[in-house]
Amino acid sequence: MAAVTEEQVREALSTVNDPEIKRPITDLGMVDGITIGDNEITVRLLLTVSGCPLKDTLNRDITAAVLTVAPDVNVVVDMGVMNDEQRKSMQQMLRGGHTEREVPFAQVGSLTKVFAIASGKGGVGKSTVTVNLGLAMANRGLKVGIIDADIYGHSIPDMLGVGDLRPTQVEDMIMPVPVKGMKVISIGMLKPNKNQVVAWRGPMLDRALLQMLSDVYWGDLDVLLLDLPPGTGDVAISLGQHLPNAEVLVVTTPQPAAASVAERAGTMASMMHQRVVGIVENMSYFQLPSGERMEIFGSGGAAAVAETLTARFGYDVPVLGQVPLEEKLREGGDSGEPIIATNPDSEAAKILQGIADQLSGRSRGLAGMQLGLAPAGRL
Numbered sequence: 062m063a064a065v066t067e068e069q070v071r072e073a074l075s076t077v078n079d080p081e082i083k084r085p086i087t088d089l090g091m092v093d094g095i096t097i098g099d100n101e102i103t104v105r106l107l108l109t110v111s112g113c114p115l116k117d118t119l120n121r122d123i124t125a126a127v128l129t130v131a132p133d134v135n136v137v138v139d140m141g142v143m144n145d146e147q148r149k150s151m152q153q154m155l156r157g158g159h160t161e162r163e164v165p166f167a168q169v170g171s172l173t174k175v176f177a178i179a180s181g182k183g184g185v186g187k188s189t190v191t192v193n194l195g196l197a198m199a200n201r202g203l204k205v206g207i208i209d210a211d212i213y214g215h216s217i218p219d220m221l222g223v224g225d226l227r228p229t230q231v232e233d234m235i236m237p238v239p240v241k242g243m244k245v246i247s248i249g250m251l252k253p254n255k256n257q258v259v260a261w262r263g264p265m266l267d268r269a270l271l272q273m274l275s276d277v278y279w280g281d282l283d284v285l286l287l288d289l290p291p292g293t294g295d296v297a298i299s300l301g302q303h304l305p306n307a308e309v310l311v312v313t314t315p316q317p318a319a320a321s322v323a324e325r326a327g328t329m330a331s332m333m334h335q336r337v338v339g340i341v342e343n344m345s346y347f348q349l350p351s352g353e354r355m356e357i358f359g360s361g362g363a364a365a366v367a368e369t370l371t372a373r374f375g376y377d378v379p380v381l382g383q384v385p386l387e388e389k390l391r392e393g394g395d396s397g398e399p400i401i402a403t404n405p406d407s408e409a410a411k412i413l414q415g416i417a418d419q420l421s422g423r424s425r426g427l428a429g430m431q432l433g434l435a436p437a438g439r440l
């Protein structure tokens with residue numbers, strides 16, 4: 062017999078994380094048995110799904126872990142697949158013991174800051190701002206999740222270079238796609254085929270949003286960013302119902318016409334009892350080689366929205382930054398490599414980084430937010 066106990070091997074295996082769920086395989090109930098022979102240790106491993114694409118990683122990590130406590134043995138990893146019951150109990154464990162689906166970010170005591178990125182009209186750069194803010198926060202060491210809830214233009218996966226990836230599903234729990242240190246799920250990944258055109262009305266959209274909030278295993282997140290569809294439609298209403306504690310970031314261009322519809326997106330958030338955390342002005346100017354700034358879309362849009370919303374809500378709604386038009390920002394979106402990663406010293410990247418710092422550095426304010434209190438006697 063190898064001079065090692067089963068407890069020691071189990072202890073060593075507790076250092077191996079499932080590559081997708083990022084929790085120890087011992088906690089997940091994946092280690093079904095350990096057999097210690099003369100020169101051989103066999104670990105029976107239950108995969109969450111058959112054909113698990115990360116079998117090789119698990120095999121390698123388990124072998125390495127066992128060799129730390131029994132350096133001279135032959136390690137055999139015998140792989141099976143969880144049955145329905147085992148998968149259900151793992152799912153329940155991941156949901157923190159809850160059998161019912163619930164939105165973890167809406168629970169009292171949730172430490173995740175939720176920011177919904179909204180705009181009045183399309184094409185103003187909402188998704189570009191979302192991926193770059195996410196990456197800027199992840200680079201600062203925060204655990205970031207992104208939900209692409211933009212039903213009409215779910216461009217987040219392409220902007221991060223994972224447009225063709227599909228999430229793994231365990232029972233009815235979905236594993237978000239890991240990318241550049243973040244976790245991402247897109248409404249496009251929930252459709253049978255990402256190019257399929259869907260004509261979803263309110264209830265379908267609500268179900269899709271709820272699925273991304275509660276059926277996706279997010280683990281502990283510091284920040285969750287939601288890229289909303291433009292306008293004040295069904296998704297914004299659903300979000301307000303499921304996540305009244307979300308804070309809303311409004312993206313606009315400097316154009317007066319864009320600014321007046323952006324104002325409506327902000328007002329909508331407030332009607333849903335969400336706080337508007339600030340305004341990002343995108344495509345603010347184009348810097349000529351001479352240093353002169355060309356204001357292609359005019360000027361003053363974000364300042365006007367900020368002033369109106371501040372007066373309307375009675376708390377400060379600041380302009381958090383003005384992002385210039387930059388070719389590299391657009392190229393980054395097209396190539397799946399955001400500018401924060403490729404050109405961190407560019408003006409646009411620095412401003413986006415500054416906005417990310419303002420958002421991640423602040424503690425949650427209560428003004429404008431629903432506190433979940435009901436008058437006595439009406440509970």
Ligand SMILES: Nc1ncnc2c1ncn2[C@@H]1O[C@H](COP(=O)(O)OP(=O)(O)OP(=O)(O)O)[C@@H](O)[C@H]1O
Nearest residue numbers: 183184185186187188189214385386387390391394
């Ligand atoms: N500051 C900028 N400089 C240059 N190009 C930009 C800038 N901001 C966004 N873009 C480009 O403009 C286009 C629209 O941006 P994006 O898709 O982020 O907008 P959106 O508001 O999310 O649009 P949608 O309405 O589809 O959700 C993209 O091609 C993007 O790369």
